[in-house]
Amino acid sequence: MTHQFELGEKFDSALLADAPRVRLSRRGMIMGLASGSVFPFISGCATNLATGESQFLLVDDATIANMSATAWTDMKAQTPQTSNSKLKGRVLNIWDRTIQGAVKQGHVSPNAQWDVAVFDTDDVNAFVMPGNRVGVYRGITELTENDDQISSVLGHETGHVVGKHAEERYSVGVAAQIGLMAGQIAVASSEELSKYGSAIGALGGAAVQFGVILxxxxxxxxxxxxxGVDYMHNAGYDVKQSIRLWELMAAQSEGQRPPEFMSTHPDPLRRAEELRTYINARGYALI
Structure with a gap:
């Protein structure tokens, strides 16, 4: 399925495209592997205060925000923004209320600056870029049935920022590239394996894509x-509408999605079910 049905797909595509190519010579890689100097930075992990999970991070917030600055500027220059002041005001009001839910949770600074744009296209989507840059398409506002569902969309995008998903995905991409290079060198160095070098390389790339990145x-x-559900709950929105949102998204994309293992995003109905379980467990509602 195309990105227009999947919240955050723009964020994912831009992030993977921005992952740097590690440029090391074969000799340099071999020497680095022998000395351990190629991987010294792939050793530190940090605990995310919002999720409580350990994360593999090679870059900080400021670095990755700077990396996406040009893409955001280009996006706003090349994609028409809505001239409907009522629609823009509605989205910004829901945003302000939802982000306060994240502030109340202690996940976002009350002084954080955000750049929220409402784009005038039919895309059924929204996305976030590093640096607190949020894009919402008119199409998603037309699919949703109420402000609660839009809050679910905006809370989801805030969750990407709080979860440091850009930083982590970038870091995993860099590490995967280095791992593939090391594997290619090992194959090339083996007289027996070198006969199958291209086939092994293709399999290795597929394994990284389907076994790690996706x-x-x-x-x-x-x-x-x-x-996002935490934030909309704190903001006073109806969390049950987050489930309804994914039911709508499932109907919108029916017959157009690839198998889940080939997708950057889980199946919409799986997302709805996971949210149902989470909402019940948190005591936000009984569904």
Missing amino acids: PYSRKHELQADKL
Whole structure:
């Protein structure tokens, strides 16, 4: 399925595209592997205060925010923004209320600055870029049935920021590239394996994509969904509408999604069920 049905797909695509290519010579890589100098930075983990989980991070917030600055500027220059002041005011009001839910949770500074744009296209989507940059398409406001569902969308995007998903996905991408390079060198150095070098390389790339990158992405989406529910609950919105949102998204994308293991995002109905379980467990509502 295309990104227009999946909240955050713009964020994911931009992030993977921005992952740097590690440029090391074969000799340099071999020497680095022998000395341990290639991987010294792939050793530190940090605990995310919002999720309580250990994260693998190679970059800080400021670095990755700077990396996305040009993409955000280009996005706003090339994509029309709505001239409907009523729609823009509605989205910004829901945003202000939802972000206060994150502040109340202690996950966002009350002094944080945000840049929220409402784009005038039919895309059924919203996204976030590093640096507190949030994009909402008119299409998602037309699919949703009420302010509560839009709050669920905006809370989800805030969850990506709080969860440091950009930083973690970038870091995993860099580490995966280095791992693939090391594997290619090992294959090339083996007289027997070198006969099958291209086939092994293709399998290795597929294993990283389907076994590392995509599962990370789906995990982040589910995590952002749940953080978003916390924020909309704190803001006084009806959390049950987050489930309804994903039922609507499922109907919108029916017959157009690839198998989940090939997607950056979990199946919409799985997301709805995970949220149902989470809402009940948190005592926000009985569904």
